[in-house]
Amino acid sequence: MAGDPSVEVVEYTDPLCPWSWGSEPVLRRLRAALTGQVRWRRVYCILFDHDDDPAPDAAAETAWYSRYVEDISGHTHAPRALRLSRVAASSWPASLVAKAAELQGPEVAERVLRRLRETVFVLGEPADTPVLALSAARGVFGLDPARLASDAASAGVLERVRADHAEARRPVRELLSAQDGSPHPGAAKETPDGRYRYALPTLLLRSPAGVRAVPGWRSYEDYAVAVDTLAPGLLPDPVTLEAAQALDRYRSLTGPERELLTHGPWPPAGAVRIDTGNGPLWLHPAEAATHPATGRSAPAAP
Known part of the structure; x- marks a missing residue:
């Protein structure tokens, strides 16, 4: 940087x-x-x-x-x-x-x-x-x-x-x-x-x-x-980003990151949810296309 x-x-x-x-x-x-x-x-x-x-x-x-x-x-x-x-x-x-x-x-x-x-x-x-x-x-x-x-x-x-x-x-x-x-x-x-x-x-x-x-x-x-x-x-x-902009920038967001880095309705269109042992991980759709976790992914849900 x-x-x-x-x-x-x-x-x-x-x-x-x-x-x-x-x-x-x-x-x-x-x-x-x-x-x-x-x-x-x-x-x-x-x-x-x-x-x-x-x-x-x-x-x-x-x-x-x-x-x-x-x-x-x-x-x-x-x-x-x-x-x-x-x-x-x-x-x-x-x-x-x-x-x-x-x-x-x-x-x-x-x-x-x-x-x-x-x-x-x-x-x-x-x-x-x-x-x-x-x-x-x-x-x-x-x-x-x-x-x-x-x-x-x-x-x-x-x-x-x-x-x-x-x-x-x-x-x-x-x-x-x-x-x-x-x-x-x-x-x-x-x-x-x-x-x-x-x-x-x-x-x-x-x-x-x-x-x-x-x-x-x-x-x-x-x-x-x-x-x-x-x-x-x-x-x-600090400035937060609209949800879709944040996911486009970071490609991968946890629940705490969603709260700290974004604003507006969640999840953005096309986001892919990965369930873990402690809350979801959200992937940009282009990231999900090559991410090793997508074998266990599910469609995004409100």
Whole structure:
């Protein structure tokens, strides 16, 4: 997202992170409000890393993680899969594909990242191999799939994700502890090698006035205060879109996103409803034509 080079927003995230998925409504609203105002950069933290110890009982781990995701979705109201097939083996494939998609422009990158998130939280089949991550992006509007596959396998993209991995493990000191009333306050997480990484999601805002970190599960107002502290007057009042315009722009909307980003009668004509374990996901009809979830889709209903 291009903009004023003196103001940067760094988003620490992972395509397969349940708190990042649940934060999408608020972060989509913030990104829309700041379009053209700041430089927005994503850092893929690798939530599921190569050096994580394998679970001694994969079925028990999946059952535990399913309950964990269900608990998070209770806070965020985000969709969750009716059944999770397994815990992701690795975040590297999805992160490489998401980083490679950035080379095709911000709109394509947003749509590819969204598809990667939905593999876990709508389909229950995490994109944790190169084949699955590339398959998730198939049919994304404006995407060159051959280029995506080539770029995702390139040394250049691998180095960029390695740099993200390292950056995410240098959290600002103030986040080594974070205590407040949020169900996910965002204190930095200890890694198996004894270091720390940013909790996900975390936004780090930089301007000539200083640096401000906003970690964990936050309201739009929390982010707005942080932006206004560092760059007073930069953030305009958020604007919602008429339902059909919003679905055309975002291609995929959850219930919380419908409430936060749209106005007017719902659903728009042609919208395709995907039922999940925690409310519907709504797809633009062109998105539904290539989306892997449409095998379980149903016609839109009021």
